[in-house]
Amino acid sequence: MQASKSENTKKAEPFYWLSVANQKTCSEIINEARNVLRTVETRRPFTPTDGQRKLFGSGSLRGPQNRPPSVFSLHASSFDLTESRPVSGVRLSPLDHKPILITSAKDEDSSVFLPKPPAEAAEVRKVSTARACLCRTTSLGSISDLPDQNKEKLDSEEPAMMMNNPGRSNNNYLAEQRLYTPVNDKSRQLICNDRLSVSESEDFMEGTSGKFSFQLRGESDQMKKPGTNSSWPRSSGWKRRVTGLEDETRINEWEEEEVFWRIKILPILRELKKKDNIENLCLACTKLYQALNEGNMLGKQFKRRSELLKILYKLVDIDSDPLCLKLAKIILTMKVDGKNLLSVCKLAFKICRNEKNDYIVQNDRLLDCLLEVLRNEDLHKNDEALLYCVGAIKFMSGNAVLLNEMVNKGAVEMLLQLMKQINNVKENDTYFSNLGHLLVQLTATLRNLADLPPARCRLICSGAASELCVALEQRVNDQDVCTYIVRILSKLSSYSDFCAALADCSRCYTLFLALLNKHQKQQDLVVRIVFILGNLTAKNNQAREQFFKEKESVNTLTSLFQTYYELDLNAQTWYHDREGKGKNHLKHPSEAEDVMIKLIRVLANLSIHPSVGATLAAAHRVVELLVTVLEYKSIDDCEELVINAATTINNLSYYQVESSVVQDKKLHIAEMLLKLLMSDNMDGVVEAVRVFGNLSQYHEVCDFIMQKKIYKFMIALLDSKNHDVCFSACGVLLNLTVDKNKGAFLMEEGGIGKLVDCLQDFGPADWQLSCLICKTLWNYSENFTSAASCFGGDTDTLLVLLTSLLDEKLVLDCSLEREGRDSHKLHWEREFKPVAEKLLDRIQSHHSFLPAVPITPLYS
Numbered sequence: 001m002q003a004s005k006s007e008n009t010k011k012a013e014p015f016y017w018l019s020v021a022n023q024k025t026c027s028e029i030i031n032e033a034r035n036v037l038r039t040v041e042t043r044r045p046f047t048p049t050d051g052q053r054k055l056f057g058s059g060s061l062r063g064p065q066n067r068p069p070s071v072f073s074l075h076a077s078s079f080d081l082t083e084s085r086p087v088s089g090v091r092l093s094p095l096d097h098k099p100i101l102i103t104s105a106k107d108e109d110s111s112v113f114l115p116k117p118p119a120e121a122a123e124v125r126k127v128s129t130a131r132a133c134l135c136r137t138t139s140l141g142s143i144s145d146l147p148d149q150n151k152e153k154l155d156s157e158e159p160a161m162m163m164n165n166p167g168r169s170n171n172n173y174l175a176e177q178r179l180y181t182p183v184n185d186k187s188r189q190l191i192c193n194d195r196l197s198v199s200e201s202e203d204f205m206e207g208t209s210g211k212f213s214f215q216l217r218g219e220s221d222q223m224k225k226p227g228t229n230s231s232w233p234r235s236s237g238w239k240r241r242v243t244g245l246e247d248e249t250r251i252n253e254w255e256e257e258e259v260f261w262r263i264k265i266l267p268i269l270r271e272l273k274k275k276d277n278i279e280n281l282c283l284a285c286t287k288l289y290q291a292l293n294e295g296n297m298l299g300k301q302f303k304r305r306s307e308l309l310k311i312l313y314k315l316v317d318i319d320s321d322p323l324c325l326k327l328a329k330i331i332l333t334m335k336v337d338g339k340n341l342l343s344v345c346k347l348a349f350k351i352c353r354n355e356k357n358d359y360i361v362q363n364d365r366l367l368d369c370l371l372e373v374l375r376n377e378d379l380h381k382n383d384e385a386l387l388y389c390v391g392a393i394k395f396m397s398g399n400a401v402l403l404n405e406m407v408n409k410g411a412v413e414m415l416l417q418l419m420k421q422i423n424n425v426k427e428n429d430t431y432f433s434n435l436g437h438l439l440v441q442l443t444a445t446l447r448n449l450a451d452l453p454p455a456r457c458r459l460i461c462s463g464a465a466s467e468l469c470v471a472l473e474q475r476v477n478d479q480d481v482c483t484y485i486v487r488i489l490s491k492l493s494s495y496s497d498f499c500a501a502l503a504d505c506s507r508c509y510t511l512f513l514a515l516l517n518k519h520q521k522q523q524d525l526v527v528r529i530v531f532i533l534g535n536l537t538a539k540n541n542q543a544r545e546q547f548f549k550e551k552e553s554v555n556t557l558t559s560l561f562q563t564y565y566e567l568d569l570n571a572q573t574w575y576h577d578r579e580g581k582g583k584n585h586l587k588h589p590s591e592a593e594d595v596m597i598k599l600i601r602v603l604a605n606l607s608i609h610p611s612v613g614a615t616l617a618a619a620h621r622v623v624e625l626l627v628t629v630l631e632y633k634s635i636d637d638c639e640e641l642v643i644n645a646a647t648t649i650n651n652l653s654y655y656q657v658e659s660s661v662v663q664d665k666k667l668h669i670a671e672m673l674l675k676l677l678m679s680d681n682m683d684g685v686v687e688a689v690r691v692f693g694n695l696s697q698y699h700e701v702c703d704f705i706m707q708k709k710i711y712k713f714m715i716a717l718l719d720s721k722n723h724d725v726c727f728s729a730c731g732v733l734l735n736l737t738v739d740k741n742k743g744a745f746l747m748e749e750g751g752i753g754k755l756v757d758c759l760q761d762f763g764p765a766d767w768q769l770s771c772l773i774c775k776t777l778w779n780y781s782e783n784f785t786s787a788a789s790c791f792g793g794d795t796d797t798l799l800v801l802l803t804s805l806l807d808e809k810l811v812l813d814c815s816l817e818r819e820g821r822d823s824h825k826l827h828w829e830r831e832f833k834p835v836a837e838k839l840l841d842r843i844q845s846h847h848s849f850l851p852a853v854p855i856t857p858l859y860s
Contacts, residue, residue: 037607037608037613037650037651037654039538039539039601039604039605039608042531042534042597042598042601042640042644044490044491044494044531045490045524045527045528045531045594045598053352053353053354053355053395053398054353055068055069055349055387055388055391055437055441056437056440056480057444060440060480062437062480068384068387068388068437072346072350074316074343074346074347074350075316075317076313076314076315076316076317078316078339078343078346079309079313079316079339079340079343079344080338080339080340081306081309081310081313254303257295257297257302257303257304258303260295260297261295261304264291264294264295265288265291265292265295265297265304265308268284268287268288268291269288269308269311271284271287272284272285272288272311272315273311275315275318278318278320278322278323281315281318281320281323281326282320282322282323282326285323285326285327285330286326288330289326289329289330289333292330292333298333298334298335299333299334299335300334300335302334305334308334309331309334309336309340312327312330312331313331315327316347321350321351321354321357321360322360324347324350324351325351325357325360325361325364325366326364327347328344328347328348328351328366328369329364329365329366329369331344331347332344332348332369332370332372332373333369337377337381337382341373341377341382341385342382342384342385342388345370345373345385345386345387345388345389345392346388348366348369348370348388348389348392349388349389349391349392349395351366351392352366352391352392352393352395352396353392353395355395355398355399358396358399358401358402361396361402362399362401362402362405366392367393367396367402367405367406367409368409370389370392370393371393371406371409371410371411371414373385373386373389374386374389374390374393374411374414374415374418375414377389379418379421379422379431379435380431383431383434383435383438384434386418386438387437387438387441390415390418390438390441390442390445391441393406393411393441393445394441394444394445394448397445397448397449398448403448403449403451403452404452406449407449407452407454407455407458408454411445411449412446412449412455412458412459412462413458413462415442415445415446415449416446416459416462416463416464416467418438418442419439419442419443419467419468419471420467422435422438422439422442422471423467423470423471423474427474436475436478436480436481439471439475439478439481440480440481440484443471443481443484443485443487443488444484446459446464446484446488447484447487447488447491450488450491450492451491456492456495456498459492459498460497460498460501464488464492465489465492465498465501465502465504465505466505468485468488468489469502469505469507469508469511471485472485472486472511472515473507473511476511476514476515476518479519479522479525482515482519482525483522483524483525483528486515486525486528486529486532487528489502489528489532490528490531490532490535493531493532493535493536494535496539499535499536499538499539499540500540502532502536503536503540503542503543503546508536509533509536509546509547509550509553510550512529512532512533513550513551513552513553513556515529516529516530516556516560517556520559520560520563521563523564523591523592523594523595526560526595527591527594527595527598530557530560530595530598530599530601530602531598533547533602534598534601534602534605537602537605537606538605541608541609544605544606544608544609544612545609545611545612547606548606548609548612548615554616554619554622557599557602557603558621558622558625560595560599561596561599561600561625562625564592564595564596564599565592565596565625565628565629567592568590568592568593568596569632571590571592572632572637589638589640589641590638593638593641596629596641597638597640597641597644600626600629600641600644600645600648601644603616603622603626603648604644604647604648604651607648607651607652608651613651613652613654613655614655614657616652617652617653617655617657617660617661617662618657618659618660618661619661620661622652622661623649623652623661623662623665624661626645626648626649626652627649627665627668627669627672629641629642629645630642630645630646630649630669630672630673630676631672633645634675634679635676635679635681635684636679636681639681639683639684642676642684643683643684643687646673646676646684646687646688646690646691647687647690649662649669649691650687650690650691650694653666653669653691653694653695654694656697663698666695666698666700666701667700667701667704669691669695670692670695670701670704670705671704673688673691673692674688674708674710676688677689677692677710677713682725685717685725686724686725686728689714689717689725689728689729689731689732690728690731692705692710692714692732693728693731693732693735696731696732696735696736697735699739702735702736702739702742705732705736706736706742706745710732711732711733711736711745711749712749714729714732714733714736715729715733715745715746715749715750715751715754717729718730718751718754718755718757718758719754719757721761723762723766723769726758726762726769727766727768727769727772730755730758730769730772730773730776731772733746733751733755733776734772734775734776734779737776737779737780738779740782740783743779743780743782743783746780747792752777752780752791752792752794753793753794755773755776755777756794756797756798756801758773759773759774759798759801759805760797760801763805764805764824764828767824767827767828767831767832768827768831770805770832770836771831771832771835771836774802774832774835774836774839775835777791777798777839778835778838778839778842781839781842781843784846785846786846787842787843787844787846790846791843795843798843799840799843799844802836802839802840802843803840805832805836806833806836806837806840808828
């Protein structure tokens, strides 16, 4: 910061605001630049929320004919009843005749007709025992095929049961006998009333007399079809042999399930059959879910799953969101697939689309069911179901409570895992286009999750940056997907840890430039990409260099700047013509202004890199566009845009290169800054003063400052008691005092006293400002032979002040409570002390008398 640090030569050289006399090392340039060059901050682009919850937002470019519907009707017919069949069955050919009942090994081929239900209770009593035995015998096959001990067990079991409870009716006994009829899932043998058909379940719930039918498991519908082969294979597929512990365990489990079904489930189904009112139906559904969970009947292995689902599907016709929520939860936990999975996901989507349902969705824990679908379902087989599933989750993410719940339940990791699967699908795959719809829902959900700190940590740890870049590269032609991804990145890149992860993605800069060139006039996309680039280049010198080296990087930025400058100019002309010149400008930046603000920020950040900054300072198009902003925009029109332009010019003016365009246009820039300097906006004033601090190294600009009386404004700013203002103003005064013919203005305008006041006010709190003040006073006092004539009445105060500030013990005592004491001392030793000692020596050598009393320290 100084051209010479000693007076060994005959005439000491003056100090400058920015040193230009000596060739500096790279480290010296960087250290000096840190005090002068600054990055630019700006607000993240605002994203308004959609007024309505839709599968695709109001700004989507997907036409209605090219996207799945957000609104649809759902009925019982939307579900596939045949798909509900239990998974353990084996499909057999339909039968065209009535079943053959095998009573013994001898008459294996004899035929008997299905018995009709007796009309009178007395008849039931007559046949109950025989029918029960018949059922058991049919189920087990020929008794003669069993071991002797099993024969004995069968012969003695029923009488024993009758004797143990002689008070039971034959009807009850017969019903219980059916519960204990063993089955074999694989062989699918003939069983006695193995399960109720849907119609039988309904009759049961209505209280009709029991209807006993003999049918193959899972083939009740097919048995009614005529014209099929009547011969049955005589094999183990229909003739069961009870052997081994495994078969016995399976039989016992099925028996327990049957008992639980009749005792716990059927009464609840009877309540659902009544359909009396919504509240009772919801309560019944709650009890049903609890009972199914208690009986371990949730999932695909439940034997009566088909019958239960058919009953639930019929209730979907009742138009009630609370009821449909209960139904969706049960159906999802039954692990349906295919058409039924799609329909139930649509049902969940329909419920979550209404924001008023958020409370009941939260209480009924529908999120758990949807996350289970997300975790387990196959992407290729169920892409449409996953679309509506993630769409429902997206709606939930609009609720703060549910959003936090998602993070806690691992939704971030699940969504990223799904994104990885989608990214593995190539563009020539038939699924590629449809998966774009799903990716829109997924990225919209991640955008909402990105607001939460815990979610951000998980996104970083899960490698979200690289996956988002892959998706962005693959879907560069899908503007909806691109928009949502850059919204995520614009949020996350505001944080340094994610910004570092994104910078490590080597192709991200190429990708962002490609998107900017492809979607130049899509403001919502462009403004966010430029904002991301500003974040990447804000603190990372390597990122600045890497982006600058990308092909056509600067040309892309200037081309965008030109495009949005013209859009803004046209809009401004239209605005003035319509509203009149006396009207105030819009309170917030327009869309075009916002893009230019973000673009200038990138240029300002890039200019901090030494080689990049020097190149930009010599770029005619860059400097011309920045000057244009100062020409056509006032600070009242758009404060942030004008201040950012001035900041970038200030950064570029630091580089003293021969081809500098800033140097060529320095007087024109000074004229543009003058109106900013005279504004009522203090931030604008400070920025203008900073630029003058750099430009005042040139004699032409110094002459301009003196001619326009700008120096008076600089002296007045010393009274502001604001560090930044005083620092910048003192820099201009420092450069003005280099010319010995201009130094007198300090005394005329009371500048000496104000400088001494600043030194006293800031003192040890800011050694850089104190050093700058001492340099200014050194330059000013160069041609004076008397301290009194030079500093006037402030001479003694200055002597006392400098002596106190050079007392190392006092200085360190003042900084005991300050953080970074070592750094504080370093600034004092390297910056302030050498200059202050020279100035003190000069004053004392030209001072005719010393103070009569000891110097009283000013800092204690």
